[in-house]
Amino acid sequence: MTPIAAGLTGIACLFVLLILRTPVAFAMLIVGFCGYWGLEGLKGAGGVLLTESYSAVSNYNLIVVPMFVLLGNISSAAGFSRGLYDAAFAWVGRFRGGLASASVLGCAVFAAVSGSSVATAVTLGKVALPEMKRLGYAPSLSTGSIAAGGTLGFLIPPSTGFVLYAILTEESIGRLFMAGILPGLLLTLLFMAAIWIIALRNPEAGPRGEAVSLSDRFRILGQAAPLLMVIFLSIGGIYAGIFTPVEASGIGAALVLLLALIQRRLSFADFKKAVLGTLSTSAMLYAIVIGANVLNPFFAVTHIPETLGQELGSLGLGAYGTLFVIILAYILLGMFMDGLSMLVITIPIVFPVVTGLGFDPVWFGVVAVIVIEMGMITPPVGLNVFVVRGVASDVPLTTIFRGVTPFLLAMIAGLLLIIAIPDIALLLPNTMFGK
Template sequence: MQAERAANLLANLAGILLLGLALAFTVDVLLRWTISAPILGLYEVAELSFAVVMALALVWTNMRQSHVSMGILGQITGEAAPRLVAAALGLGVSCLFVWFLARYAGAKAGNGETSLVLGLPKGPFWSAAAVAMALATLAQLAVFLSELTSYLQRPAHRLRDLAPPGLMVVAALALLLVTAQYAPVLGAGPKILASFVILYLLALAHVPIGMALAIAGLGAVFLQMGMRPALLVGTNNLVGSLASVDLAAVPLFLIMGNLAVAAGFADDIFTAAASVFGRVRGGHALATVIGCAGFGAISGSSVATTATLGGVAFREMEARGYAPGFSTGSIAAGGTLGALIPPSVILIIYCVIAEVSIAKSFMAAIVPGVLALVLYIISILIQVRLRPELAPAPDGTESFAPIRALRIAWRPLVLFLVVLGGLYGGVFTVQEAAAVGAGLSFVAWLVSGRASVAGLFVALRDAAGTSAGLYILIVGANIFGSHLNFAGMAQALAAVINPETMPVWAVLTLLAVMYLVLGSIFDSVAAVVITVPFVLPIILSMELDPIWWGIVTLTIVEIGMITPPIGMNVFVMKVVVGNRVSLYTIFRGVMPFLAADLVRMVLLIAFPAISLWLGGVLG
């Protein structure tokens, strides 16, 4: 299909531009620390270029419909009807974004605004971003027409399938209108509650969560406050996210992870861990959780870690006679470890939304990440001690070979040392750390013997497209957060949760339960971006540390990734193993790890020093 080929070409271009920016930052760091001659104006060029690149990458994201969304309704009614409704609303949001960028570009060009260092006119960059967003809108239009054609070709039960998502969208829009009509007499609480109901109705209708957030937020601002405030909210949040220097670390770290995978780092980490623990009963399960921790830190994605290491680790444990539930449970649970261990993409997103230091948050995450790994190791050792049938006894063929492990895993170890050592050693910023990591991964891929042009484009395209989807999610969350502020979220929270009358432990318990439920239903990034804008003021009102709360939030959300009845990582593991292991068996296998996670959650909440101690010492 020509539209798909065009989308692939544009995504390839976006990926090449991202890699070029990463290599430029790497060279800048080298020049700055060797001959004190950094590249003049690189940051302002990168800031403007990222807006264009992310809008360009959105073409591929829209064409593949790889936005973060809830697929529950599609499992009930079939995928065709929810996809059609989602594509139609996504087309409307894309058109709005083109309008916002075109107006903004026109204003920059009209004012003759230029960058500070190089004096570059900003208008052409934002015009290019608007054109790229228009191309993304055309891709969304192609998807809508394709879904409409596919839907019309299935006459059986057509109206019945369309009714559930259609009614949900109609109910959401009706509630939006009713809330706007009675907004002057409604208090903050009812307006905010209605906004969340609207959001969840749209999300259940399969509308991508970022776009559902934008619709709920912009619709409320427009109907309750008028066109001009809606334009300002939409434009400022869209432009601010696309050109965010802090968010720029996300696509760069994703490129680092994708190229590291292509270079074989996943196999290296697992094989090295197996060389150390293989001769212990349950040693390959230990190697799995250690490998997941290392690879998860590189890839920044729980789902990607489970999917990538799942096939390798399950094959090894199945061949050695491990119990299916024990092996799949250790993989699904181990996949959650990468959310905390730096560099963590989801932690970067939390820091951007909460406006806290990324470097300090990375530092705060190290000890909790190690604690999570230690508790999983203890869980495995207890399980094989109490139930020896879960794992075979060592047969003597495996040897304890730490030197061999170092020789195997030296590439990922060097990557970690350079990225984190340079970051905490003051050599470069978080964004530069991501760029240098991407540059090192690119070099490792080049000399790995696995290099190919097709493989490079796959890695870059996937990183760019995934980043664009995350950007839209963050844009929507910021728009929705602006609406909540206008609606009086602070006053509504004060009326429900008053730190002066409600004990801190009770507030934290309620929030923990909420995140466990959300984490089991939503993607972890979606759960964070939806809730942080209204949960963080509660934390600050109780004079608690926002960095500590970020670590706790990520911990609880990732626990939700293996919590029944949904647990996304469990379903990913099910896809990896197919019919060889039942879903019930996998859920049963994660239960001991879930118990370890609950212990960790209690420890982190009860003793904030676990998170804040290292930062205080090094600071």
């Protein structure tokens, strides 16, 4: 069997294993090890398994994941997410669709401590959905705003997507974190614009909330200020060059834990649950990184990335035409695969093609993460939709999918803007680190 044929067979086997619900980490590990064994022998495959597994778990930069996950879990357990939502509602709740806009703002801010799309959607969904139901919001708007807002957890730093992308491509985590800030804010504003348009067309879908006096707005904002300060110190410290992303993750986790203990908002049982949740999530991500590190050498010896680049180049589509084909493939895959699986499987294949076309690797990381975000709310998989369905069990899935449609259009608009104006993603990293 030729290397190309072996590579295509390996990709087919990988998808079969995923269809059979094999955990993505083990699916990649099995295909990578067996494929390398078939091409380079058992001794070579054993060497790859040993060295790549050790290299993956000993990667210093991976410490970012458990620290930021712990930060998010403690924030959720201590109820800080409620304070973020209340502060957002105090400022924008009086407008039409205000609760939905507050939910999106809350998701954006909570994303800065969680790094997880699912965690963001679940946490804010539990707080915001009952309130929107009480005020008579249309189920499609309330659930759609939470499902879409939750995707910001995959883009706004600290993002597990950016950490994995950085490890797979050997790019700077700090640059990627900075690159996600302005696109994250852009999507937040576009989501709020979509809510405003929906409420303008159908005022009953998003009625106004109660007006809050200016003094009360500042008082409620002050209650959320400690957590906002942790976020500012963590992300601002990275931008200012005071500490690295790894150091920022440890400082952020320590500060939010100290904050929760001082305010007596964290019981031992809640702390234990947060730690166990962090261990579970971190173990999953470490396993995925190990699987990806074993799969990548197999793809390398099959020459799949080079062949793909040559085939795409032969189509004569040009750089942006080829990029469009890659994005379209991501959108189609996103209908059937979860975001992390798609990221770790596809990046080793498409990354050499994209960089060969002259695109900035950090900029493409932002583009890839946004497209993967879109997959989180598109049928039939739409992980965030199912997560929100678990919180709002009385809302049909079809209603939630219908509700996320305006937000998908907003994401497409944001993606086109970032493609047309790369500096939206590159301004902050280039300012901080230089080009």
